[in-house]
Amino acid sequence: MANCRPRSATPNNMKISRHKVAGVFLLDRQLATKGEALYGERTFDGYRLWNPRRSKLAALLMKQAQVPLAPEQIVLYLGAASGTTVSHLADIVSLVYAVEFAPRVARDLVRLSERVKNIVPLISDAAQPDYGPVVELVDLLYQDVAQPRQAEIAVKNAELFLKPRGHACIMIKARSIDVTAKPKTVYKREVKKLEELFDIESVHELEPFYKAHAAVIARLA
Numbered sequence: 485m486a487n488c489r490p491r492s493a494t495p496n497n498m499k500i501s502r503h504k505v506a507g508v509f510l511l512d513r514q515l516a517t518k519g520e521a522l523y524g525e526r527t528f529d530g531y532r533l534w535n536p537r538r539s540k541l542a543a544l545l546m547k548q549a550q551v552p553l554a555p556e557q558i559v560l561y562l563g564a565a566s567g568t569t570v571s572h573l574a575d576i577v578s579l580v581y582a583v584e585f586a587p588r589v590a591r592d593l594v595r596l597s598e599r600v601k602n603i604v605p606l607i608s609d610a611a612q613p614d615y616g617p618v619v620e621l622v623d624l625l626y627q628d629v630a631q632p633r634q635a636e637i638a639v640k641n642a643e644l645f646l647k648p649r650g651h652a653c654i655m656i657k658a659r660s661i662d663v664t665a666k667p668k669t670v671y672k673r674e675v676k677k678l679e680e681l682f683d684i685e686s687v688h689e690l691e692p693f694y695k696a697h698a699a700v701i702a703r704l705a
């Protein structure tokens with residue numbers, strides 16, 4: 485007989501545990517947050533699976549990094565795209581200002597924000613931040629823009645919007661910055677630029693989930 489269990493029920497033997505970051509869960513070894521499905525991801529009993537191959541933040545959480553996330557936080561997220569990672573982050577923190585400049589994906593982001601009330605979409609260029617009148621000081625700056633000038637963009641936004649001693653989580657895609665250099669060399673160079681403004685807490689390569697990507701966790705000096 486065919487298995488009639490609905491796709492969204494938790495299988496009887498599935499173990500649900502808490503990740504060390506509040507608001508993040510492990511269903512067996514799969515990462516999840518709580519909420520309804522928003523982009524076609526699988527759900528089980530109110531948990532949304534979060535694929536570390538589709539989200540660098542999920543990849544970082546799978547690496548057991550000390551990620552500075554907490555329920556009361558306000559986050560400024562640069563490079564939101566259609567909001568895959570933003571949607572999970574919004575399950576964890578209190579408010580996400582999500583910046584994206586590409587019109588096609590920004591439309592999806594706006595649609596997402598109509599369903600998820602703690603996401604504020606900002607259709608804008610993070611390199612020329614004009615969202616000052618809307619964005620308050622934030623606890624965490626998250627950046628995933630895959631741009632050659634990404635360190636400069638992070639510094640500019642942190643100077644304007646990050647609370648004193650606030651945290652930053654910056655995703656580096658080595659190939660977007662220098663295709664010829666070794667990824668580790670690119671990470672070192674980017675970290676050096678970030679040291680202008682931040683104390684660097686840790687650097688994590690995101691393999692095996694993302695090739696030639698690293699996450700930098702930093703704090704406003």
Ligand SMILES: C[S@@+](CC[C@H](N)C(=O)[O-])C[C@H]1O[C@@H](n2cnc3c(N)ncnc32)[C@H](O)[C@@H]1O
Pocket residue numbers: 538539540562563564565566567568569570583584585586589608609610611628629630631
């Ligand atoms: C790697 S994708 C982001 C994926 C997304 N963070 C996620 O996990 O679902 C990078 C995004 O950054 C956006 N982006 C790049 N430079 C930008 C800028 N200066 N201002 C705003 N968005 C930017 C791109 O349009 C693209 O959608």
